[in-house]
Amino acid sequence: MPGQAIPGIQFREPPIFERGARGRTGASLPPLDVPDVDVADALGALARSRPAGLPEVSEPEAFRHFVRLSQWNFCIDTQFYPLGSCTMKFNPKVNEWAARLPGFAELHPMTPEHLSQGALDLMVRLQDLLAEIVGMDGVNLQPAAGAQGELTGLMMIRAYHHSRNRNPKKIFIPESAHGTNPASCTLNGFDAVPFPAGADGIVEPDALARALDEAKDDVAGLMITNPNTVGLFETAMPRLAELVHARGGLVYGDGANMNAILGRARPGDMGVDVMQFNLHKTFTTPHGGGGPGAGPVAFKKVLEQFQPTPVVRRDGDRCRIYADRPNSVGKVRSFLGNVGMFVRAYTYIRELGNQGLRDVSDMAVLNANYLAARLKEHYPLAYPTAVMHEAVFTDKAIENETGVKTLDIAKRLIDYGFHPPTVYFPLVVRGAMMIEPTETETKQTIDDFVDAMAAIKREAQESAATVKDAPTLARVGRLDEARAARKPHLRWRPPEDPSK
Numbered sequence: 001m002p003g004q005a006i007p008g009i010q011f012r013e014p015p016i017f018e019r020g021a022r023g024r025t026g027a028s029l030p031p032l033d034v035p036d037v038d039v040a041d042a043l044g045a046l047a048r049s050r051p052a053g054l055p056e057v058s059e060p061e062a063f064r065h066f067v068r069l070s071q072w073n074f075c076i077d078t079q080f081y082p083l084g085s086c087t088m089k090f091n092p093k094v095n096e097w098a099a100r101l102p103g104f105a106e107l108h109p110m111t112p113e114h115l116s117q118g119a120l121d122l123m124v125r126l127q128d129l130l131a132e133i134v135g136m137d138g139v140n141l142q143p144a145a146g147a148q149g150e151l152t153g154l155m156m157i158r159a160y161h162h163s164r165n166r167n168p169k170k171i172f173i174p175e176s177a178h179g180t181n182p183a184s185c186t187l188n189g190f191d192a193v194p195f196p197a198g199a200d201g202i203v204e205p206d207a208l209a210r211a212l213d214e215a216k217d218d219v220a221g222l223m224i225t226n227p228n229t230v231g232l233f234e235t236a237m238p239r240l241a242e243l244v245h246a247r248g249g250l251v252y253g254d255g256a257n258m259n260a261i262l263g264r265a266r267p268g269d270m271g272v273d274v275m276q277f278n279l280h281k282t283f284t285t286p287h288g289g290g291g292p293g294a295g296p297v298a299f300k301k302v303l304e305q306f307q308p309t310p311v312v313r314r315d316g317d318r319c320r321i322y323a324d325r326p327n328s329v330g331k332v333r334s335f336l337g338n339v340g341m342f343v344r345a346y347t348y349i350r351e352l353g354n355q356g357l358r359d360v361s362d363m364a365v366l367n368a369n370y371l372a373a374r375l376k377e378h379y380p381l382a383y384p385t386a387v388m389h390e391a392v393f394t395d396k397a398i399e400n401e402t403g404v405k406t407l408d409i410a411k412r413l414i415d416y417g418f419h420p421p422t423v424y425f426p427l428v429v430r431g432a433m434m435i436e437p438t439e440t441e442t443k444q445t446i447d448d449f450v451d452a453m454a455a456i457k458r459e460a461q462e463s464a465a466t467v468k469d470a471p472t473l474a475r476v477g478r479l480d481e482a483r484a485a486r487k488p489h490l491r492w493r494p495p496e497d498p499s500k
């Protein structure tokens with residue numbers, strides 16, 4: 001029986017297509033009060049030749065299936081989720097209340113300008129707040145995720161060079177960068193040129209200067225994350241920016257880790273020309289990795305004309321949508337972006353205010369350093385120094401001693417009720433475990449997590465198999481990850497028709 005525990009047997013939830021019976025339904029519709037139409041006649045060649053194959057289930061079957069699946073899912077509303085680099089922090093419920101206000105939630109994306117003044121006004125206010133927070137001249141809210149924000153910002157850099165009749169190709173990226181950085185470069189036709197950080201994990205101006213010298217006139221820009229993906233602050237940022245500007249390049253700032261510097265430091269003051277926000281990581285909107293989230297771009301005046309179109313601006317006491325912008329990189333998202341995300345981020349920022357935003361970054365940094373200070377007693381830090389929002393550990397010592405690796409530790413954490421941290425990233429650290437507690441967690445939660453990590457280390461020393469066989473208490477055991485990646489089953493196929 002689905003959803004029932006049988007000792008020793010793990011749970012299996014069949015796809016909804018494998019439940020139900022022909023003719024079973026959960027809907028009760030009123031009798032037809034319009035003339036019946038033969039669909040095949042009405043649609044002609046466009047009519048289906050056979051039924052769509054939709055599940056035919058009762059309401060309890062459908063409801064229970066999806067509720068069961070939701071309960072199997074690991075989520076931030078039930079447990080600690082220290083996924084480094086992804087900043088899985090709690091999303092305050094007041095954001096949801098605001099996003100569900102009927103004036104926002106029921107607004108059709110094609111509502112004309114004069115009837116959507118409330119939403120447009122919120123967008124303009126959010127743009128202004130975001131620009132102030134990062135010290136930039138303007139913000140465009142359109143991109144749907146951090147990664148798309150990167151893509152858009154680099155499109156703007158490309159448009160800037162083309163407007164000056166230049167076509168430089170090289171964007172310099174520190175080796176520890178998030179994978180979306182080089183991908184965004186490549187999609188824009190740039191060459192992503194990696195260069196190493198110093199031994200202490202941050203970029204040294206001399207290393208960048210050498211790389212720039214080799215590129216001569218081909219410098220399109222620098223793409224740099226600050227604080228970076230090993231949780232360290234790039235202290236030489238202003239100097240790095242000077243070096244790039246002197247070569248005619250621009251500085252792209254990956255703003256994904258803004259939660260560590262909110263109210264304390266502004267990328268715009270450090271020489272960044274264009275950057276993206278990850279509203280989910282910084283301003284507690286639901287995580288929309290690569291998709292239905294929001295990754296606004298902020299830019300300096302010099303890039304203003306290239307921002308995506310349409311642009312929303314205040315004009316006297318009204319807000320207007322401006323679509324006719326000849327130098328724009330174009331539209332990167334349907335309509336004006338994901339307005340529901342804008343409402344949530346705006347609510348969060350207004351609820352916290354100036355001091356609250358500073359408290360966010362103080363707490364993010366305090367929590368990460370507290371976690372690092374306790375956990376380094378059990379697992380070595382990759383860079384033994386104070387961190388910003390996240391800390392990276394290595395499995396070097398434990399693997400040498402017991403044969404237990406990062407992946408085993410990650411899987412065993414599931415048995416202890418914690419989501420594993422990000423593993424094997426960044427690649428520059430052997431057996432990396434990148435842990436980000438975030439500002440929303442209490443000391444008690446962090447202590448519980450560290451205690452679990454210490455217990456796993458003891459288990460590894462006493463009986464490595466316990467860790468290597470994990471998870472044993474989860475809904476499913478250890479999966480064949482290579483097969484899942486290479487031969488994913490992404491859609492259900494009817495058993496009687498396996499060829500389609």
Ligand SMILES: Cc1ncc(COP(=O)(O)O)c(C=O)c1O
Nearest residue numbers: 085086145146147178256289290
């Ligand atoms: C440093 C960094 N850059 C970019 C991204 C991509 O953002 P998104 O997941 O919103 O596409 C992430 C993801 O969290 C990140 O950590």
